[in-house]
Amino acid sequence: MVSNQTELIMLGVMKILKEKGSFLLNNKKIIPFLILIVLTGLPIIQFFGNYNYLIHIVLFSFLYITMSSSWNIIGGYGGFISLGHNVFFGIGAYFSGFIFVRYGISPFITALIAGLVAALFGFVVGFITLRVKGPSYIISSIALLMIFRILFDRWELIGGTHGMTLPHNTFPVEWSKIPHYYALLLLMVLSIYLSWYIRHSKFGLALRSISHDEIKSAVTGINVKIIKVTAYALSAYFIGAAGAIWGDYLTYVRPNIFFIILIAANMVLMCILGGKGTVTGPIIGTIVMIFFNEFILAYFGATELNIFFTGFLMIITLMYFPEGIVGSLKKRKLLPGFLDWG
Amino acid sequence: MIEFLQVLILGICLGFVYALMVSGLTLIFGVMRIVNLAHPILIICGAFVSYWLFILIGLDPILSIPIAGLVVAALGVVIYKLIFERNAAQQTYSEMTVLLTFGTAMVIDGILSFVFHNTQRTTSPSYATDAIFIGDIFIPLAQLYSGLVSSVIIVGLAVFLKYSDFGIAIRATSQNRTSAELVGVNVKFVCLISFGIGCALAGAAGALVSFIFSFFPSRHWEWIAIMMSLVVLGGMGSLKGAVIGAIVLSVVSSMVGAFISPAWSTMVFFLSLFLILIIRPKGLFGIQSD
Amino acid sequence: MNSLLNINNLTAGYGYGPDIVRDFSLTLNKSEVKCIIGPNGAGKSTLLKSIAGILKPRSGEIFFDGEKISEKEAYQIMRLGICFLPQERAIFPNLTVAENLRMCAYSIKDKKVAEARIKEAIEMFPVLGQRLKQIAGTMSGGQQQQLVYARAFTIKPKIIMIDEPSLGLAPSLVEQTFNHITQIASSGIAVILVEQNAIRGLETAGYGVVMDLGKLVFEKPAKEVLQDQSLRELYLGKALEK
Ligand SMILES: Nc1ncnc2c1ncn2[C@@H]1O[C@H](COP(=O)(O)OP(=O)(O)O)[C@@H](O)[C@H]1O
Numbered sequence: 001m002v003s004n005q006t007e008l009i010m011l012g013v014m015k016i017l018k019e020k021g022s023f024l025l026n027n028k029k030i031i032p033f034l035i036l037i038v039l040t041g042l043p044i045i046q047f048f049g050n051y052n053y054l055i056h057i058v059l060f061s062f063l064y065i066t067m068s069s070s071w072n073i074i075g076g077y078g079g080f081i082s083l084g085h086n087v088f089f090g091i092g093a094y095f096s097g098f099i100f101v102r103y104g105i106s107p108f109i110t111a112l113i114a115g116l117v118a119a120l121f122g123f124v125v126g127f128i129t130l131r132v133k134g135p136s137y138i139i140s141s142i143a144l145l146m147i148f149r150i151l152f153d154r155w156e157l158i159g160g161t162h163g164m165t166l167p168h169n170t171f172p173v174e175w176s177k178i179p180h181y182y183a184l185l186l187l188m189v190l191s192i193y194l195s196w197y198i199r200h201s202k203f204g205l206a207l208r209s210i211s212h213d214e215i216k217s218a219v220t221g222i223n224v225k226i227i228k229v230t231a232y233a234l235s236a237y238f239i240g241a242a243g244a245i246w247g248d249y250l251t252y253v254r255p256n257i258f259f260i261i262l263i264a265a266n267m268v269l270m271c272i273l274g275g276k277g278t279v280t281g282p283i284i285g286t287i288v289m290i291f292f293n294e295f296i297l298a299y300f301g302a303t304e305l306n307i308f309f310t311g312f313l314m315i316i317t318l319m320y321f322p323e324g325i326v327g328s329l330k331k332r333k334l335l336p337g338f339l340d341w342g
Numbered sequence: 343m344i345e346f347l348q349v350l351i352l353g354i355c356l357g358f359v360y361a362l363m364v365s366g367l368t369l370i371f372g373v374m375r376i377v378n379l380a381h382p383i384l385i386i387c388g389a390f391v392s393y394w395l396f397i398l399i400g401l402d403p404i405l406s407i408p409i410a411g412l413v414v415a416a417l418g419v420v421i422y423k424l425i426f427e428r429n430a431a432q433q434t435y436s437e438m439t440v441l442l443t444f445g446t447a448m449v450i451d452g453i454l455s456f457v458f459h460n461t462q463r464t465t466s467p468s469y470a471t472d473a474i475f476i477g478d479i480f481i482p483l484a485q486l487y488s489g490l491v492s493s494v495i496i497v498g499l500a501v502f503l504k505y506s507d508f509g510i511a512i513r514a515t516s517q518n519r520t521s522a523e524l525v526g527v528n529v530k531f532v533c534l535i536s537f538g539i540g541c542a543l544a545g546a547a548g549a550l551v552s553f554i555f556s557f558f559p560s561r562h563w564e565w566i567a568i569m570m571s572l573v574v575l576g577g578m579g580s581l582k583g584a585v586i587g588a589i590v591l592s593v594v595s596s597m598v599g600a601f602i603s604p605a606w607s608t609m610v611f612f613l614s615l616f617l618i619l620i621i622r623p624k625g626l627f628g629i630q631s632d
Numbered sequence: 633m634n635s636l637l638n639i640n641n642l643t644a645g646y647g648y649g650p651d652i653v654r655d656f657s658l659t660l661n662k663s664e665v666k667c668i669i670g671p672n673g674a675g676k677s678t679l680l681k682s683i684a685g686i687l688k689p690r691s692g693e694i695f696f697d698g699e700k701i702s703e704k705e706a707y708q709i710m711r712l713g714i715c716f717l718p719q720e721r722a723i724f725p726n727l728t729v730a731e732n733l734r735m736c737a738y739s740i741k742d743k744k745v746a747e748a749r750i751k752e753a754i755e756m757f758p759v760l761g762q763r764l765k766q767i768a769g770t771m772s773g774g775q776q777q778q779l780v781y782a783r784a785f786t787i788k789p790k791i792i793m794i795d796e797p798s799l800g801l802a803p804s805l806v807e808q809t810f811n812h813i814t815q816i817a818s819s820g821i822a823v824i825l826v827e828q829n830a831i832r833g834l835e836t837a838g839y840g841v842v843m844d845l846g847k848l849v850f851e852k853p854a855k856e857v858l859q860d861q862s863l864r865e866l867y868l869g870k871a872l873e874k
């Protein structure tokens with residue numbers, strides 16, 4: 001009798017939990033908001049010990065979520081797969097780094113301007129390059145990256161191949177990463193917001209229509225050129241700003257750190273893995289990739305294998321679920337609501 | 343003047359090597375519309391085969407060309423079966439296949455880097471450091487031999503494509519797959535063999551590369567853009583275009599390297615690749631790309 | 633089952649799209665000429681493509697000489713003796729005329745026979761003989777048309793399927809083309825002809841097959857179709873307007 005009653009109560013509790021749970025999972029705002037609160041408070045753990053590695057991984061995720069979400073604007077919504085998008089990363093880093101070294105103004109102050117410089121640059125580059133589509137575009141983006149690599153390697157004012165060394169901040173070691181942490185957290189939130197905003201705006205609709213068929217879009221009265229180029233510039237903005245912060249974090253900017261194709265490859269893979277053209281895809285893809293990479297590093301201990309596994313993951317994703325995690329789940333109607341931002 | 347002639351001759355020799363390096367790339371693109379970004383790393387695979395044959399049994403890299411070609415062709419056929427067969431059937435010029443080849447390049451790069459590390463290597467046959475003089479013109483034998491061997495292989499390839507039934511079938515397939523099938527060409531087989539031949543050419547080029555450049559696995563990233571520039575200039579899919587593109591750019595880049603600064607010589611490739619793609623995506627001479 | 637070609641309840645379509653050809657059955661005997669007519673989009677080209685193996689049938693079977701061909705690859709079907717000339721001009725524009733002719737004879741494994749056949753084709757179309765080195769795509773429309781039909785005489789297939797031979801041709805060329813087709817038919821090759829110019833097509837053929845919405849509407853001797861006034865209005869008129 002008693003046991004029967006407890007069973008009933010248990011069942012009732014379970015039922016409520018289940019309902020609340022599914023409510024939680026399907027509400028678009030609550031879980032992301034909770035996550036944001038947790039992330040904002042996370043550095044508190046430094047009071048209880050040295051969790052530098054954890055902080056590093058989390059802020060590294062912020063960095064790449066910022067970059068892949070930004071890449072997604074032109075690569076996912078716009079359909080221009082760029083394998084040279086880290087030129088903006090480099091430009092941002094070098095701009096702020098140079099000002100820091102020359103005039104002592106911290107990249108934390110100039111990061112948003114660095115983004116602007118990158119975006120302006122993106123506008124010019126986009127204006128020139130976005131006339132070609134498809135594989136030709138991919139190859140031209142690689143060429144662009146190579147050109148920048150050489151230019152920065154040869155540019156003595158900014159240190160040539162050795163680049164520039166930036167002053168350290170003077171915080172104790174467990175707090176030295178915290179400014180970067182919050183700066184990148186902010187950039188991440190802003191870039192996700194931008195991506196979300198574009199996804200649901202008329203601008204984004206036009207952009208996606210262009211990605212399907214430029215000529216038809218032009219016929220329906222869309223100013224194809226302006227939209228493409230603007231999207232390109234927007235996608236460069238936060239990548240540039242993030243580059244500025246990243247340069248300060250590394251305390252040096254150097255061509256062979258910023259202008260390597262693997263950074264762009266990571267952005268592309270993160271987007272495709274998570275689901276390009278969706279708002280949450282790049283986020284999920286980035287988190288999966290970073291954990292995967294850390295796991296490989298911890299387990300096999302060789303960075304070369306990272307390249308191997310990154311490539312392997314790329315092939316598997318492209319061959320077996322080209323819509324990515326979010327896209328595939330959505331198609332099967334398995335995507336929890338809090339990840340379904342369009 | 344002497345210096346000019348010397349740079350010119352060296353540029354042409356190197357140009358033929360470049361032409362051999364991209365001949366497989368352009369063949370594979372022509373038949374399957376696959377932009378094979380893994381081609382450069384396959385060349386490095388060929389270079390490794392020659393390197394180890396030279397180190398272990400002292401086999402001259404020029405003599406190891408057939409072995410390097412076969413090994414890489416076998417590797418290519420495996421890759422084709424695993425990854426590209428489905429895409430090759432569609433013959434669509436798509437971003438997806440480019441990313442697939444990019445992923446393939448990363449996979450091979452990762453394995454090679456893990457096994458052999460990114461140390462610089464070269465094979466050093468006796469002629470690698472030798473040179474001859476024609477009048478006052480100084481020509482290193484390594485460049486001369488590799489240029490000559492490359493041109494022989496390319497002529498062989500051209501003759502095969504031009505005159506043999508299978509060669510004509512390859513060209514017919516690259517023009518119109520359905521039409522080829524309708525005259526009785528086993529298109530899947532032609533694709534497989536073309537991919538194999540393309541990779542064999544990469545392997546052969548690798549054997550030559552092993553003694554004229556120093557190579558290491560991750561060097562292929564730079565070669566991707568260099569090699570793309572050569573085929574894009576001549577129009578992707580056309581062998582003649584690739585040879586012209588390779589020689590022209592090789593000479594120009596040698597000139598820049600000699601008379602301006604070696605630091606800028608690779609810029610020639612990247613800049614021309616970028617400009618041609620932007621201004622004339624079909625290449626200057628090309629009609630075959632679409 | 634003794635006919636040359638047996639199509640039983642064929643259904644076909646593209647990708648995940650709807651059925652374009654539906655439950656279609658047809659037979660073709662040796663040396664027979666059948667003309668398929670029907671409005672644009674009826675599925676005539678799709679039917680020919682699935683016989684040729686370019687498009688895999690969704691259901692139904694096709695037998696050729698008693699052998700099931702509906703699961704074979706296009707090149708295998710062609711080698712068995714079914715030649716298909718699709719709507720788009722089926723030549724290789726960047727190859728020379730000589731190379732095109734060699735490709736026509738590609739399926740003939742005996743080199744001597746192949747050469748002899750090519751010679752025969754050249755005798756039939758002397759213009760091609762004068763232009764062996766020319767890039768095929770640079771020839772005039774009429775010359776290219778000759779190159780297309782040279783294939784029939786090189787391969788000597790048992791069946792030839794021709795999709796809209798007169799489409800987009802100048803009137804004088806239409807006449808030339810139909811002469812080629814008559815020539816092919818009189819050499820004993822069975823022909824399936826799809827033609828928008830229905831009157832002209834039916835005049836060439838023994839049987840008229842009317843197809844609409846992917847289905848066989850009826851099949852009658854061509855003469856009857858041409859004479860039947862109501863049929864003329866219903867199907868030929870529609871086809872003629874196009
Ligand atoms: N390659 C294709 N992919 C998808 N649908 C096609 C394709 N070709 C034709 N169709 C569709 O099949 C239908 C019949 O086309 P078709 O067989 O060419 O008709 P017909 O030759 O009788 O004019 C049309 O509705 C057309 O849209």
Ligand SMILES: [Mg+2]
Pocket residue numbers: 676677678719795796
């Ligand atoms: Mg048709």
